[in-house]
Amino acid sequence: MYEILVLLAQAFWLIAPAYAANAFPPLLKGKMPIDCGKSLNGNRILGDGKTIEGTIGGIIFGVLVGSLQILGYNYIPKELGLGAMTLPLALLLSAGAISGDIIGSFLKRRLHIESGRPLFPVDQLDFLLFSLLLASLITSINVWVAVVLVIFTPLIHKIANIIGYFIGVKKNPW
Numbered sequence: 774m775y776e777i778l779v780l781l782a783q784a785f786w787l788i789a790p791a792y793a794a795n796a797f798p799p800l801l802k803g804k805m806p807i808d809c810g811k812s813l814n815g816n817r818i819l820g821d822g823k824t825i826e827g828t829i830g831g832i833i834f835g836v837l838v839g840s841l842q843i844l845g846y847n848y849i850p851k852e853l854g855l856g857a858m859t860l861p862l863a864l865l866l867s868a869g870a871i872s873g874d875i876i877g878s879f880l881k882r883r884l885h886i887e888s889g890r891p892l893f894p895v896d897q898l899d900f901l902l903f904s905l906l907l908a909s910l911i912t913s914i915n916v917w918v919a920v921v922l923v924i925f926t927p928l929i930h931k932i933a934n935i936i937g938y939f940i941g942v943k944k945n946p947w
């Protein structure tokens with residue numbers, strides 16, 4: 774039981790900047806679409822849901838959360854075995870999350886799925902997988918940490934989106 778709690782702590786500690794980067798853009802209500810409104814074969818390249826403001830703001834917010842983790846690291850019990858957060862790691866996690874989400878949108882548009890319409894499990898896992906992929910360039914990621922995140926992230930994503938819908942920052946509860 775204790776081992777599972779430690780594993781959960783390690784997993785969420787590692788992924789915090791990515792979650793932060795992914796959660797922040799809806800709050801910004803950005804207006805400048807990355808694809809400049811352009812289409813590809815009749816479908817938007819990315820859509821109005823991927824903006825320059827959201828992209829930059831998400832990465833900055835992810836790095837900010839990572840910075841707080843760097844500052845707080847010494848106050849966390851060593852027994853938990855949390856990995857040290859660093860600025861490059863926070864940046865890769867955040868940029869990976871934001872770019873994974875953008876790649877997911879690109880894929881959805883190619884499948885003729887409109888902006889804001891759901892596609893399971895792409896919406897839930899695109900940001901996570903790209904975040905882990907980029908982070909793995911500079912740190913080794915425990916396979917069980919990755920497994921925990923793949924299992925728990927869709928659930929957390931669902932809860933966060935329902936909350937986001939009710940507080941009025943997300944147009945749909947998914």
Ligand code: CTP
Pocket residue numbers: 798799800802803819820821822823824825826827828871874875877878881887888889890947
């Ligand atoms: N957002 C943004 N820039 C990004 C990512 C997200 O501005 N790079 C904002 C947009 O306001 C978007 C909201 O966050 O509507 C929610 O993001 P998400 O659910 O990923 O986008 P969707 O609107 O569902 O669009 P898509 O179908 O392309 O995923």
Ligand code: MG
Pocket residue numbers: 874877878896
């Ligand atoms: Mg998405």
